[in-house]
Amino acid sequence: MSDVTGMENFLKVASSVLPENIAVWAKRNLMMARSQSISPDERRHAMRALSMMLNIHWQDAYFPAIDPNAARKVLDENLYGMDKVKQRIIETIIQINRTHTLPAYGLLLCGPAGVGKSQIAYAVAKILKLPWTALDMSTINDAEALTGSPRVYSNAKPGKIMEAFSDAGSSNLVFIINELDKADAGKSGMSPADALLTLLDNLGFTDNYVECTIPTNGVYPIATANDKSKISDPLMTRFAVIDIDDYTADEKQMIFERFSLPKVLKRMQIRPEECVITDSGSRKVVDIYKDQPGVRDLEQAAEHLAAHALYLIETAHVSTVKYDAKDVEKVLLDE
Numbered sequence: 001m002s003d004v005t006g007m008e009n010f011l012k013v014a015s016s017v018l019p020e021n022i023a024v025w026a027k028r029n030l031m032m033a034r035s036q037s038i039s040p041d042e043r044r045h046a047m048r049a050l051s052m053m054l055n056i057h058w059q060d061a062y063f064p065a066i067d068p069n070a071a072r073k074v075l076d077e078n079l080y081g082m083d084k085v086k087q088r089i090i091e092t093i094i095q096i097n098r099t100h101t102l103p104a105y106g107l108l109l110c111g112p113a114g115v116g117k118s119q120i121a122y123a124v125a126k127i128l129k130l131p132w133t134a135l136d137m138s139t140i141n142d143a144e145a146l147t148g149s150p151r152v153y154s155n156a157k158p159g160k161i162m163e164a165f166s167d168a169g170s171s172n173l174v175f176i177i178n179e180l181d182k183a184d185a186g187k188s189g190m191s192p193a194d195a196l197l198t199l200l201d202n203l204g205f206t207d208n209y210v211e212c213t214i215p216t217n218g219v220y221p222i223a224t225a226n227d228k229s230k231i232s233d234p235l236m237t238r239f240a241v242i243d244i245d246d247y248t249a250d251e252k253q254m255i256f257e258r259f260s261l262p263k264v265l266k267r268m269q270i271r272p273e274e275c276v277i278t279d280s281g282s283r284k285v286v287d288i289y290k291d292q293p294g295v296r297d298l299e300q301a302a303e304h305l306a307a308h309a310l311y312l313i314e315t316a317h318v319s320t321v322k323y324d325a326k327d328v329e330k331v332l333l334d335e
Contacts, residue, residue, distance in 0.1 A: 002051050004033050010054060018058055025212040026050060045151040049210045052158065052166040059172045061217040063128070065097040071127045078123045079116055080255045081247070085109075088242050089124060096128075106200065106221030108180065108236070110228045111244030114294015117224040118178065120244075124222060125174035132174040133164035138182040143190040147198075148209035161199055162207035165214065172218030175199070180235065181225040193232055200238040246293050252286045256298045264302040268310060275309035276322045284325040288332055305331055 007030055015023040032038060032046040071093050075086045088107075095103055107124070109117040118134075125132035140146065140160070148159035158166075165171065183193040199205050200221055204213040223239060225231060247255065257277075265272060277285075285305075289297040308331050309321035323331070 041154045057170045105240045108223045108239035108241045112293035114296040121176045121222040131168040134176040136178045138179040140192045143195040146195040148207040158209040175221045177223040180223040181230040260299040261302045278324045280325040281323040281328045284328040
């Protein structure tokens with residue numbers, strides 16, 4: 001909805017199913033959008049805020065039961081190992097099934113880069129059947145970027161949190177907060193980390209631009225961090241912390257063989273029999289990147305090898321390219 005008439009018709013029909021304070025807010029802003037006694041900037045701000053708020057599906061915070069076995073299957077398909085992490089997530093699912101509400105605390109996933117913290121968050125969103133939105137705290141240096149700026153300014157705009165609700169189109173969502181440990185102290189008074197507390201307290205969030213408190217009891221926050229010692233105590237108390245260790249060499253080899261390589265081959269439309277990496281070859285891949293945390297380098301290595309195989313298939317007209325340890329070393333290190 002982007003025109004006044006459409007918004008007015010929508011409110012006539014649907015205002016009774018909106019949260020009461022949002023329905024009152026919407027009618028007041030609709031009057032502002034129609035008013036000729038205020039400035040064009042004020043009318044424009046009112047229209048933008050209305051468009052954002054009325055395009056969000058405002059839901060109650062009742063969550064239907066989730067099959068724990070189906071949830072475990074999703075986790076196993078997306079994550080190798082991590083049994084303790086999976087157990088903690090299944091415990092959360094069972095808690096939701098008992099109360100039909102989200103837990104009071106979100107999840108804070110702590111561990112080195114590349115171990116799959118974001119992948120866990122996406123898997124949880126899939127299990128909860130909720131849209132997700134991501135916020136990267138390493139790029140935010142002041143609280144106003146999160147809370148929005150007041151409409152008294154002609155260049156005012158909503159904050160990233162409000163934009164996230166609008167982009168998701170739902171009041172119930174998984175809010176992924178990446179690199180929470182990189183939330184800077186801010187340029188003045190209120191820091192970005194402090195601004196997050198109003199989202200995490202489950203008491204409702206108010207954006208300075210929208211000027212309306214929106215419910216947050218349908219928001220499930222999942223944060224990621226490399227170093228939890230850099231996170232303030234008030235923020236830490238809003239999360240259940242899950243520490244994730246780096247993978248062992250054997251685990252990395254299994255991930256390369258079962259996840260990274262098949263994923264790359266599928267993306268590049270290469271059949272598994274066209275690009276074969278032997279056991280010694282996959283061990284060599286892991287050894288080359290043994291000093292790098294996580295498994296991101298493994299997927300990049302898989303892509304490099306697959307691209308090399310595809311080149312040989314197309315230029316040398318071979319049907320299969322096989323890589324052992326020496327071949328892997330030549331492709332990844334000598335070229």
